[in-house]
Amino acid sequence: MTSALVVDAALVLLVLGLALWITAARAAYGAAVGFVAYGLLLTLIWVRLAAVDVAMTEAALGSGLTGLLLLGAAARLAPYEAAEHQRRPGLGLRVLVGVLCAAIAAGLAAVVLLLPDPAPSQALAVAAHLPATGLGNPVTGVLMAYRAVDTLLESVVLVPALIGVWSLSTEMGWGGRPGFLTPWRSGSALPLLARVLPPFGILVGIHLVWAGADDPGGKFQGAAVLAAMWILVMVAGLREPPRVSDRLMRFLLVVGPLCFIGIGAAGIRLAGAFLAYPEAYAKPLIIAIEVGLTISVTAVLGLLLAGPPVPEPQYQRQSRRRS
Amino acid sequence: MSLALDLFTIVAVTLGAIFFLAGTVGLLRFPDTLTRLHALTKADNLGLGLVVLGLLPQATAPFGWIGLIAVWLLALLSGATVGQLLAEAVRPPEWDQARTPDASPVGHPNAPEASSHD
Amino acid sequence: MTAFLLGAAAFILGTVALGLVRILRGPGNADRMLAAQLLGTGGVAALLLLGVATGVGSVSEVGLLLALLAAFGSVAFVTGAGRASEAPAADSAAGTQGAARSEPE
Numbered sequence: 001m002t003s004a005l006v007v008d009a010a011l012v013l014l015v016l017g018l019a020l021w022i023t024a025a026r027a028a029y030g031a032a033v034g035f036v037a038y039g040l041l042l043t044l045i046w047v048r049l050a051a052v053d054v055a056m057t058e059a060a061l062g063s064g065l066t067g068l069l070l071l072g073a074a075a076r077l078a079p080y081e082a083a084e085h086q087r088r089p090g091l092g093l094r095v096l097v098g099v100l101c102a103a104i105a106a107g108l109a110a111v112v113l114l115l116p117d118p119a120p121s122q123a124l125a126v127a128a129h130l131p132a133t134g135l136g137n138p139v140t141g142v143l144m145a146y147r148a149v150d151t152l153l154e155s156v157v158l159v160p161a162l163i164g165v166w167s168l169s170t171e172m173g174w175g176g177r178p179g180f181l182t183p184w185r186s187g188s189a190l191p192l193l194a195r196v197l198p199p200f201g202i203l204v205g206i207h208l209v210w211a212g213a214d215d216p217g218g219k220f221q222g223a224a225v226l227a228a229m230w231i232l233v234m235v236a237g238l239r240e241p242p243r244v245s246d247r248l249m250r251f252l253l254v255v256g257p258l259c260f261i262g263i264g265a266a267g268i269r270l271a272g273a274f275l276a277y278p279e280a281y282a283k284p285l286i287i288a289i290e291v292g293l294t295i296s297v298t299a300v301l302g303l304l305l306a307g308p309p310v311p312e313p314q315y316q317r318q319s320r321r322r323s
Numbered sequence: 324m325s326l327a328l329d330l331f332t333i334v335a336v337t338l339g340a341i342f343f344l345a346g347t348v349g350l351l352r353f354p355d356t357l358t359r360l361h362a363l364t365k366a367d368n369l370g371l372g373l374v375v376l377g378l379l380p381q382a383t384a385p386f387g388w389i390g391l392i393a394v395w396l397l398a399l400l401s402g403a404t405v406g407q408l409l410a411e412a413v414r415p416p417e418w419d420q421a422r423t424p425d426a427s428p429v430g431h432p433n434a435p436e437a438s439s440h441d
Numbered sequence: 442m443t444a445f446l447l448g449a450a451a452f453i454l455g456t457v458a459l460g461l462v463r464i465l466r467g468p469g470n471a472d473r474m475l476a477a478q479l480l481g482t483g484g485v486a487a488l489l490l491l492g493v494a495t496g497v498g499s500v501s502e503v504g505l506l507l508a509l510l511a512a513f514g515s516v517a518f519v520t521g522a523g524r525a526s527e528a529p530a531a532d533s534a535a536g537t538q539g540a541a542r543s544e545p546e
Contacts, residue, residue: 007451014458021465029521030470036514037464037477040484043503044454047488052499059503063481064510071521181520189407190519193512196400200393204509216499221506228510235520329442336449336490343453343483347460350479356471359463363475366457367482374453374486381442381493390501394489394508398482401512405478408512412519413471 008048015041028074028081036067052216053139056208060224068231068305072180133282136214143218144286148275152264155293156257158300166244169308175245177315180307181234194236201229209294213283219290223297230302241306249299256296260289328380335377342370356413360406367402371395446494450487457483474518481511 018038025031039062046055089097126138126146135141143151173179205225212218233239242249263285264275271278277285342365349362375395382388460483463476485504492501 003448003451007454010455010458014461018461018464027470030467030473032521033470033473033477033514033518034464036474036517037461037480040477040480040507043507044484044487047491047500047503052497052503055503056506059506060510063507064513067514068517068520071517075521188411188519189404190516193400193404193516197397197509197512200397201509204505208506216502225506225509228513232513232516235516332442333445336446339486340449340452340456343486344456346479347456350460350463350475356469356475359472359475363479363482366479370453371482371486374449374489378446378489378493381446387493387498387501390505391489394485394501394505397505397508398485398511401508402482404512405515408515408519409471409474413469 011041011045011048015045026085028077029071032067032070032074035070036063039063039066053137053218053221056216056221057224060221060228064228065224065231065301065305068235072305132279133277133286135283135286137212137216137218139216140212140218140286144289145277145282148264152257152260152275155260155297158297158304159253159257162253162300162304165304165308167308169244170311172311173309173314175243176309176312177243178241178303178306178308179310179315181231181241181305190236191238194232194238198229198233201225201232205229205298209290212290213287219294219297223294223301226294226298227301227305230298231305234302234306241303244303244309249303252295252299253303254296256289256293259292263289332377332380335373339370339373339377342366342373346370357410360409364402364406367398367405371398443494446490450490450494453483453490454487470518474515477514478511481507481514485511 015038018034018041022031022034022038025034039058042062043055043058046052046058123138126142129146130136130138130141133141133145135144169176205222207222208225209219209222212222234241263277267276267278268274270276346362346366349365350359353359353362372395375391378391379388382391457480460476460479464473467473485507488504488507489501492498492504
């Protein structure tokens with residue numbers, strides 16, 4: 001018991017120290033590298049908190065996609081960083097920001113410390129009603145049955161996010177291929193990795209979706225792994241990202257939310273409420289939604305990282321220069 | 324039999340932990356990035372490999388063994404790739420020019436870094 | 442045996458966490474990436490030990506996930522570094538571009 005306490009305390013101190021360093025670091029690229037390590041520490045902490053579902057999400061997103069996004073952004077911003085450091089805000093503004101941040105931190109700490117003990121919880125109610133859904137994993141039960149509206153909105157909001165990224169495209173670029181993930185260089189070990197790893201990654205991704213009904217895992221974790229494999233193939237230059245005007249790709253982007261909304265609307269007729277499932281078909285319907293959402297979330301995550309489309313000549317030039 | 328297997332676990336996991344320690348010491352003490360890379364891949368391959376080897380007798384079903392070995396094989400693959408990628412990224416540009424005289428230094432990821440002293 | 446496995450997990454985690462000093466000291470960003478990679482491998486080992494010691498299979502699965510995506514951080518690193526050196530302003534004298542290269546020591 002005591003040794004577990006020591007490990008937990010060490011993890012908390014490490015994650016706090018690393019967070020401080022990331023905030024204070026002057027070069028964005030180094031800070032982004034620190035953030036990758038920060039994600040790993042958070043994964044371990046979620047495991048220690050027995051929240052394995054969240055740990056899997058953090059492992060899949062934090063060590064895979066977030067690193068690519070942040071490092072890519074930091075690399076693009078690097079040329080302007082020096083100028084940005086010279087435009088240092090005045091002392092008054094810095095003190096004001098510090099005071100506001102401290103107030104927010106104190107407010108959060110107060111909320112956590114003032115929670116009633118034991119904290120209010122619906123866990124027992126979920127455990128009592130879980131058999132009706134045919135699922136074994138309470139997290140999936142809450143996400144797909146009891147809080148289905150939240151999950152629906154979460155999966156729909158990814159599509160506007162992608163539209164937001166695409167809207168950064170120039171007039172000439174519209175309809176072309178996303179230009180953020182042009183292949184790095186040939187002759188490195190990357191193409192080999194991109195050939196060997198995806199079969200295993202796809203297997204693990206599908207396993208996470210399928211096992212999510214009864215064990216930790218689920219569509220978001222599985223989709224994050226699948227998207228990571230797709231991105232790996234694009235970065236290695238083995239496959240080009242699809243054109244944003246591709247109709248099949250656009251259909252895949254929305255098939256999950258459409259499936260969810262369709263089944264939810266049918267629930268008004270068949271089970272008396274929007275997003276209610278008829279008792280006998282609860283599990284097959286939930287699995288159908290999960291599969292549809294997995295496809296859409298994979299496509300959206302992959303295209304989010306692939307960035308806005310660029311004009312064809314620019315895309316060709318980038319690819320040539322790197323290979 | 325069980326005692327022998329437990330002993331095997333203890334010896335293998337301890338050896339694995341020592342390789343992790345060695346990897347960390349190497350990472351902290353070695354003089355430059357390429358040699359530190361060397362220390363890292365030792366911990367990846369041998370440290371994790373010995374831990375997995377030691378855990379095999381303790382894992383239950385055949386699926387437990389498959390899972391453990393899969394983790395190690397994946398770590399071997401990514402360790403080898405990471406070694407190559409990072410080595411390529413930190414390799415001094417002169418080495419490239421010495422090897423292929425017509426290679427243009429433009430486009431190499433090794434632009435000099437000036438602001439790392441923070 | 443459980444106590445030994447848990448102790449080994451804590452030991453490995455502690456040693457690789459010491460390696461995080463490299464993130465503070467650098468000197469290059471590649472050295473920071475190495476520390477993150479070592480933490481990843483050590484985390485996988487600790488999760489496997491924890492999973493077997495507690496008998497919770499899904500903990501080992503988190504380890505599998507980390508091992509599967511272990512190379513991604515470095516792939517992102519070299520991709521970003523390559524992009525930085527090719528940015529339009531990369532030839533300017535500002536000198537903040539170029540992320541991977543470590544300082545000569």
